[in-house]
Amino acid sequence: MSAATRDSLAVCVVCDLATTLPPLAEGERAECPRCGHTLHERQHTDSQRQVAWSVAALVMLALSLFFPFLALQAQGSEHAIIVADAALALLEYDYAALALLVIATIVLMPAVYLGLMLFLHAARLAGRRPPGAAFMARLLTSMQPWMMSDVFIVGVLVAMVKILTLADVAFGVAFVAFCLFTLLLLKTIVDFDPSELWDSLAGRWPAPVHLKPGRAARAQGVQVCKGCEALYAVSRPNCPRCGRRRPAPDHLRLQATWALLATAAILYIPAMAYPVMRIIDFGQPSEQTIVGGVVYLVEVGSWPIALVIFVASVVVPIAKVMALSWLAWKARLAQAGRGRERMKLYKFTEFIGRWSMIDVFVVALLVALVQAGQVMAVYPGPGIVAFGAVVIITMIAAMTFEPQLLWRDSHGQREP
Numbered sequence: 001m002s003a004a005t006r007d008s009l010a011v012c013v014v015c016d017l018a019t020t021l022p023p024l025a026e027g028e029r030a031e032c033p034r035c036g037h038t039l040h041e042r043q044h045t046d047s048q049r050q051v052a053w054s055v056a057a058l059v060m061l062a063l064s065l066f067f068p069f070l071a072l073q074a075q076g077s078e079h080a081i082i083v084a085d086a087a088l089a090l091l092e093y094d095y096a097a098l099a100l101l102v103i104a105t106i107v108l109m110p111a112v113y114l115g116l117m118l119f120l121h122a123a124r125l126a127g128r129r130p131p132g133a134a135f136m137a138r139l140l141t142s143m144q145p146w147m148m149s150d151v152f153i154v155g156v157l158v159a160m161v162k163i164l165t166l167a168d169v170a171f172g173v174a175f176v177a178f179c180l181f182t183l184l185l186l187k188t189i190v191d192f193d194p195s196e197l198w199d200s201l202a203g204r205w206p207a208p209v210h211l212k213p214g215r216a217a218r219a220q221g222v223q224v225c226k227g228c229e230a231l232y233a234v235s236r237p238n239c240p241r242c243g244r245r246r247p248a249p250d251h252l253r254l255q256a257t258w259a260l261l262a263t264a265a266i267l268y269i270p271a272m273a274y275p276v277m278r279i280i281d282f283g284q285p286s287e288q289t290i291v292g293g294v295v296y297l298v299e300v301g302s303w304p305i306a307l308v309i310f311v312a313s314v315v316v317p318i319a320k321v322m323a324l325s326w327l328a329w330k331a332r333l334a335q336a337g338r339g340r341e342r343m344k345l346y347k348f349t350e351f352i353g354r355w356s357m358i359d360v361f362v363v364a365l366l367v368a369l370v371q372a373g374q375v376m377a378v379y380p381g382p383g384i385v386a387f388g389a390v391v392i393i394t395m396i397a398a399m400t401f402e403p404q405l406l407w408r409d410s411h412g413q414r415e416p
Helices: 047-066 085-092 096-125 133-146 149-164 173-191 194-202 250-273 290-299 303-333 339-369 382-400 403-407
Strands: 003-006 009-012 018-020 029-031 038-041 070-074 077-081 168-171 222-224 231-233 277-281 284-288 376-380
Touching: 009 038, 009 222, 047 096, 047 173, 070 149, 070 339, 077 085, 077 339, 085 096, 085 339, 096 133, 096 149, 096 173, 096 194, 096 339, 096 382, 133 194, 133 339, 149 168, 149 173, 149 290, 149 303, 149 339, 250 290, 250 303, 250 382, 250 403, 277 339, 284 290, 290 303, 290 339, 303 339, 303 382, 303 403, 339 376, 339 382, 339 403
Parallel strands: none
Antiparallel strands: 003 009, 009 018, 029 038, 070 077, 070 168, 222 231, 277 284, 277 376
C-alpha cells in the first residue's frame, strides 16, 4: 500500500493524483484510476500472528547459524561450512566490503527487520508507543529490498550444480532451517500493513482540507510521505508524523540517478572482463569470468542453471541500466503520455535488480566450501567486487529515481 489516506481521500505516490476512495470490504483494494497503482487495501494485520511469525523466523535463523549448512565430500575427506562462512571466507582474502554485503543481506538485515517487527507489534498489543517507534517503523519499509535470503537460496542451488561435477555435496540441517526462515520472513512481509501500523502508532493522519480529488497533490501544495503515507504541506522540511526528510528537488534526484547509472555502466566493464573467481583443480589453476561460468554450465549440460545465471548476471544489469536511462531521459524531456507503460517498466526494473546478487552468493559459497589446498580450491577474483557494486548501485539508482516525473509534461504539470 503506497498511499496517504484521510477517510475516503488518497494520494498516489506514483503519479501524485489525489483520489476519492470508495468504501472497501475486507480483502478489497482500490487502485489509482490514472496509473493503476494500489492506493489502499482493506486488510487487518493480526499483531499476535506477526509476533508469532517473527519469533518463529528468528528461531529458524538462529538454528541455521550454528549448525552445518553444506558439506563437501572429496578425496575421502569432508569439509562442512555454516552460513556465516560465506562471508568469513571472503574476509579471509581481504574482500571485506563484499563480505559485509553478503552477511548484511542474508543475516543482519533480516534479523534486524524481524526484531523490529516483533518489538513494534508487541508494543501495539500492549497499547504502548515505545521511544523511537517512528524511526523503527520507517526502517521496516526501507529495509525490505535489501533482504536477500531468497536470492541466497537460489545461489546455493546454482553453486551445488557447479560443484557436483567435481565432488559430492550434502545439505546440512542448517539448510532446512534457513529455507524455513526464508519462508517465515516472506510471510511477515506479505502480512505486514505499514499503514495500519502507523495509524496505531500515531493515529490516522488527516489530509489538508483544501486538497481536492482529481488533481495532482503537489500542484495543490501537498506532499505525500513515502515513509508513513501522511499528507503535509510541501513547505515543511520533514514529515510531521514520522520525521522523514522531504525528498530532494526533482532535478537533483534526476541528476543523482544519471550519476549512479553512469557509475554502474563503467563498473560493468571490469565486472565482465575480470575473473570473478580463480579455480585450482588437481593442481591446475584457471580463472573464470561471469560469462565463462555460463559457458561452463552449458558444457556440463546444466542449461536451465546457465540460463538463470545468464539472465540474472548478464542481461538484467544491462537491461536495468538501459531501462532506467530511457526513463530518466523521458523524465528529463518531460514528455507526457504512456505513463502506465513507463511505470510497468520502472516497477519491473525495481523488482528484478536484486536477483543479480545470485552470482555474488555463488562465489561466496564456492570460496567457503571448496578449500582442499592444491588439490581443489576456489578463490575470489576482482571481477566479483565490481559486479557486486553494479548490483547495489543500480538498486540505489532505481530508488533514487522519482517515478512521479514520468507523469509530468513540459510545463511541469502532471498528466490528467
